[in-house]
Amino acid sequence: MEKPGHYLTAMRAAAPLVQNITNYVSMNVMANVMLAAGASPAMAHAREEAAEFAEIAQALTINIGTPDSDCGDAMAAAAQATGRLGKPWVFDPVAAGATRFRVTLADKLLPLKPTIIRGNASEIMALAGQSGAGRGADAGDPVAAAQDAARALATQYGSVVAVTGPVDFVTDGTQSYGIANGEAIMPKVTALGCALTGVVAAFAVDQPPLAATVAALAYYGTAGEIAAEVCQGPGSFQMHFLDALYNLTPEQLDSTAKITAI
Ligand SMILES: Nc1ncnc2c1ncn2[C@@H]1O[C@H](COP(=O)(O)OP(=O)(O)OP(=O)(O)O)[C@@H](O)[C@H]1O
Ligand SMILES: Cc1ncsc1CCO
Ligand SMILES: [Mg+2]
Numbered sequence: 001m002e003k004p005g006h007y008l009t010a011m012r013a014a015a016p017l018v019q020n021i022t023n024y025v026s027m028n029v030m031a032n033v034m035l036a037a038g039a040s041p042a043m044a045h046a047r048e049e050a051a052e053f054a055e056i057a058q059a060l061t062i063n064i065g066t067p068d069s070d071c072g073d074a075m076a077a078a079a080q081a082t083g084r085l086g087k088p089w090v091f092d093p094v095a096a097g098a099t100r101f102r103v104t105l106a107d108k109l110l111p112l113k114p115t116i117i118r119g120n121a122s123e124i125m126a127l128a129g130q131s132g133a134g135r136g137a138d139a140g141d142p143v144a145a146a147q148d149a150a151r152a153l154a155t156q157y158g159s160v161v162a163v164t165g166p167v168d169f170v171t172d173g174t175q176s177y178g179i180a181n182g183e184a185i186m187p188k189v190t191a192l193g194c195a196l197t198g199v200v201a202a203f204a205v206d207q208p209p210l211a212a213t214v215a216a217l218a219y220y221g222t223a224g225e226i227a228a229e230v231c232q233g234p235g236s237f238q239m240h241f242l243d244a245l246y247n248l249t250p251e252q253l254d255s256t257a258k259i260t261a262i
Contacts, residue, residue, distance in 0.1 A: 001208075001210070001211040001214065002211065003254045003257070004214065004215035004218045004219060004250075004253050004254060004257045004259070005215075005249075005250030005251060005252075005253045005254040006215070006250070007203050007207055007211065007212050007215035007216070008203075008215065008219055008248075008250045008253055009250045010203075010206070010207060011037070011038060011039065011202050011203050011205070011207075012037075012038035014058070014205055014206065015038055015039060015040050016039055016040065016058040016059060016202050016205040017039075017040045017042060017056065017057050017058050018034065018039055018040065018041050018042070018057060018058065018059045018060070018061065018198055018201050018202050018205075019042055019043075019044050019050075019053050019054055019057035019059070019060045019061070019078065019082075020041055020042065020043050020044075020045075020060075020061045020063070020198055021043075021044070021045040021050060021060070021061065021062050021063065021071070021074060021075055021078060022043065022045075022061060022062075022063040022065065022092075022194055022197075022198075023063050023064075023065025023066035023094060023191075023194065024065075024066045025065060025066065025190055025191050025194075026063065026065060026190075026191035026194035026195065027043050029189075029190065029191040029192070029194070029195050029238075030043075030191060030194050030195040030197075030198050031043065032195075032242055033192075033195035033196075033198065033199065033241075033242065033245060034195065034198045034199060034202060036242045036243075036245040036246040037199050037202065037219075037245045037246075038202075039198070039199070039202035041198060042057065044057075045071065045074055046074065047070050047071075047073050047074040047077075050074035050075070050077055050078040051074075051077035051078050051080070051081040052081075053078070054077075054078040054079075054081035054082045054085075054087075055081060055085065057082070057087070058087060058205045058206075059082070059087055059088045059089065059090070059201040059202065059204060059205050060078055060079065060082040060087070060088075060089040060090070060201065061089065061090045061091075061092060061197050061198050061201045062075045062078070062079060062089065062090070062091050062092065062109060062114075063092040063094055063194055063197060064092070064093060064094055064095075064096070064102055064105050064106065064109075065092070065094035065095070065137065065194060067101060067102065067105055071105075072104075072105050072108055075105075075108075075109060076108055076109065076112060079109060079112045079114070080112060083112060083113065087205075088115035088116065088201060088204040088205065088209060089114055089115055089116075089201070090114060090115060090116040090117070090118055090197050090198075090200050090201040090204070091109055091110070091114035091116070091117045091118070091159075092117075092118055092119060092193070092194055092197040093106055093117065093119045093123045093124075093126070093127050094119070094123065094137050094193075094194070095123070095134065095136050095137050096119065096123045096126040096127050097122075097123070097125075097126025097127070097131070097132075097134065098126075098134070098136060103126075106127055110127070110153075110157055111157075113157050113158055113159065114157065114159050115159060115160065115204060115209050116159060116160045116161070116162065116200055116201070116204060116209050116213055117153060117154075117157075117159050117160070117161045117162070118161075118162040118164065118193075118196065118197045118200055118213075119162075119163065119164070119193075120134070120138075120139035120163070120164055120165060120193060121139050121141040121142060121143050121145055121146035121163050121165055122134025122135075122138075122139045122140050122141045122146075123139070124146040124149050124150050124153065124161060124163045125141060125145065125146050125149045127149070127153055128148075128149035128150075128152050128153050130149055132145065132146075138187065139165060139187070142165065142166075143163050143164075143165035143166065143167055143168065143169050144169075146163045146169070147163070147169055147171075147176075150162075150163050150169060150171050151171050151173050151176070152173075154171050154172050154173035155173035159172075160172050160209040160210050160213050161173075162200065162213050162217060164182075164193060164196065164217070166180075166182065166184070167179065167180045168180075168181075168182070168217045168221070169262070170210065170213050170214050170217065172209075172210045175210060175261070176261070176262040177210075177214050177259055177260065177261055177262060178259070178260045178262050179214060179217040179218050179221060179257075179258065179259055180221075180258035180260070181217070181218050181220070181221025181222045181224070181225060181256065181257065181258050182220070182221035182224050182225070183221075183224045183225055183227075183228035185224075185228055185231070185233075185234060185237050186224050186237075188234040188237075189234050189237060189238050189241075192241075196216070196217075196220050199216050199219070199220055200212070200213055200216045200217075202216075203215055203216040203219075204216075214259055215253075215257075218253065218256075218257035218258070218259055219245075219248065219253055219257075220245075221258075222244075222248060222252070222253055222256045222257065223241055223244035223245045223248055224241060224244075225256070226240070226244040226248070227240035227241040227243070227244045
């Protein structure tokens with residue numbers, strides 16, 4: 001695995017077009033975050049065009065945050081097209097397990113083998129069939145409680161699984177890493193996890209998924225640390241966070257990243 005700055009440089013050089021089928025809460029936040037990072041986001045979720053769009057995008061994200069009866073087919077068709085073309089797709093299982101509808105949706109998408117699954121601890125536990133203390137989109141469990149679930153999902157679906165929280169945990173079922181970057185104020189701004197899923201997808205274009213995910217998390221957490229130093233609360237954090245994502249250099253990232261093999 002190269003240092004994280006290497007993957008940031010590669011992502012910015014590629015400025016990849018990433019298709020996002022995401023929830024309505026996250027759309028604007030996610031697009032702004034991805035633009036600040038250096039990627040090119042496009043929200044395209046209609047059943048009539050999702051799979052066709054997947055042919056031109058370099059990566060795809062699928063997020064079940066505000067699902068409706070139409071979206072399952074669009075999600076599955078886009079994931080299938082992306083997978084068939086050998087491009088990465090990232091699954092964000094928002095509030096997985098909260099309702100039967102979300103369980104059914106996740107059961108439909110997981111067999112399509114996401115390249116990467118990125119969620120909070122409660123969501124990753126729910127995907128693996130474990131009951132946790134999640135409350136809707138918010139985590140109620142510590143990252144450590146989701147490690148076994150993450151390894152099991154990674155092995156079952158051949159995915160890299162990222163559990164985010166105070167110290168993120170990333171595994172491909174064999175190798176695992178902890179990323180200790182980030183700030184406690186980050187979950188006080190809605191959809192920063194959803195937006196991170198888009199950044200992870202951008203980093204994974206033409207790169208090994210485990211290394212790309214670890215680098216994306218270190219980058220995101222570092223930008224959070226820089227923004228938290230100067231903000232007054234969640235509102236100004238969001239503004240400073242976009243600036244930090246935009247201004248962070250690969251050299252800076254290499255010196256701030258707190259990555260450990262577990
Ligand atoms: N207590 C914390 N301390 C440091 N960093 C944190 C903390 N909680 C979350 N983060 C960071 O916040 C970012 C988003 O992760 P989080 O786990 O909050 O996503 P999420 O629950 O899916 O969010 P959402 O669903 O609201 O979009 C990650 O970079 C993560 O490392
Ligand atoms: C608050 C919220 N509700 C559904 S999706 C979402 C955004 C954070 O996941
Ligand atoms: Mg989330």
